[in-house]
Amino acid sequence: MPFLREFWQLTVEMAPYxxxxxxAAGLLKVFLSPEAVARHLGGRGWREVFKAAIFGIPLPLCCCGVLPTGIALSRQGASRGATVAFLISTPQTGVDSILVTYGxxxxxxxxxxxxxxLVSGVIGGLLVEALASGRRIVSPDGGVSLCQVCQDEACLQRHSLGERLGAALRYGFGELLSEIALPLFGGLVIAALVAVILPPGLLGRLVSPGPGQLLLMVLAGLPLYMCSTASVPLAYALLLQGVSPGAALVFLMCGPATNTTAISVIGATLxxxxxxxxxxxxxxxxxxxxxxLDTLWPQALTLGERLHSTPEGLALWxxxxxxxxxxxVFWHLSLKLRARLRKTPSCSCQSSCCSSHRRPG
Structure with missing residues (x-):
């Protein structure tokens, strides 16, 4: 069946990366806590803005989890510009999404x-420093800090390397994958359907590459609620439909960084x-x-260059x-479905995103 073949091929391309x-995201989560990031980035000035933006690039924080971390930055003395730089750069990328983009x-x-x-985070932070400096963000719940290994608020013990590695695996393949499982699966399905059903290059013929395509990708990406990793299959589908590499980049940057919920929260908070x-x-x-990108590398990715080209030595892996x-992915989706059928509250981004919003019972 063509759809299943295309779906499997897309999955195989993405899976190793x-x-x-x-x-890697799990290791970053355990060994580089948000509190540690906040301590290193406390302060004012363009150096803090730059460091905040560059620190946010590899961190595995979704668009809902990045705001509590930004609050932690502000509590540690970071300027509003550094906080905004972190809030911009972090959800746009992540070590997992960068590797999937490469694959x-x-x-x-x-x-x-x-x-x-990095550039958008630095520019946004510097503009805020110049035009909108003011009071720092105040945490509404007192800034409860959780241990990155056992998730205990009152943890004082030193965890062993084995415990930390176990926590990294639980986060990366448990909590983080659970968070992105549904949009990731949906993105793969859409990409496979586009490849099988629609004629290649259709969108490119309707809207020629250039400013029109770039603006169209802004309009498509701004309201969507998607993570940086799940946006990659959708960008792949858009490339198959004839959008330019630059337009795909616009979609990859605008989609994960903005959505209607995040916009309302950031407006009310900042x-x-x-x-x-x-x-x-x-x-x-x-x-x-x-x-x-379109000007310097117009042939960065063409329709004739299909990406189903796994090296022979890596084919089995x-x-x-x-x-x-x-x-x-199916395991996490089944857990979500079971929770939905039982009508129990289910949050796919438990400790990393929602811990700062929990109140003691």
Whole structure:
């Protein structure tokens, strides 16, 4: 069946990079806590803005989990500009999404993506420092800090290396994968359907590559609620439909960084002037980066260059990785479905995103 073949091939392309990225994300989560990041980035000035943006690029924080971490930055003395730089760069990328971008879309986009996130974060932070400096964010719940290993608020013990590695595996292949399982599966399904059903290059013929395509990707990405990893299969589908690599980059940057929920929360927390700078920085840098990519590397990814080209030496590992990834994704989806059927509250981003919103019972 063509759809199943395409779906499996897409999964095989992504799986080795995503599994390694999930492991790396788990290690970052355990060994580089949000509190540690906050301690290192406390302070004011352009250096703190730059460090906040670059620190956020590899961190495995989703768009709902990045706000409590930004609050932690502010509590440790970070300026509003540094906080905004972190809030911009972090959800746009992550070590897992960078690796998946490399596996599915190639090295040019894999490099362009974190560079764009860095530039947009720095510009947004500097603009906030210049135009919207003011009071720092105040945590509404007192800033409860959890141990990254046992998730205990009152943990004082030193965890062994084995305990830390176990916590990293539980986070990467448990909590983080659970968070992205549904959008990831949906993105793969959409990409496979587009490849099988629609004629290649259809969107490119309807909207020619250029400013029109770039603006279209902004409109498509802004309201969507998606994580940086799950956006990659959707970008792949758009490339098959004839959008330029620069337009795909615009979609990859605007989609994960903004959505209607995040916009309302950031506006209420940081102020509407800061929100306007936040949105302007993301859109303007994404458009400029997309235009630059199309100008400098117009052949970064073409329709004739299909990405189903796993090296022979990695073919077996890719097949095994694809089966493992699908098994884990279906397992997490089954847990979500079971929770939904039982009508029990289910949060796919438990400790990393919601811990700061919990109140003691």
């Amino acid at each position: 995503l599994l390694f990225g999930l492991l 599915m879309l190639g090295p040019v986009l894999a490099v362009a993506r974190p560079l764009t996130a 102020g509407w002037r800061t929100l306007l700078i936040f949105i302007f920085s993301i859109i303007s840098v994404a458009l400029a980066s997309g235009y630059l 890719a097949e095994v990785s694809g089966g493992l990834l699908l098994g884990l």
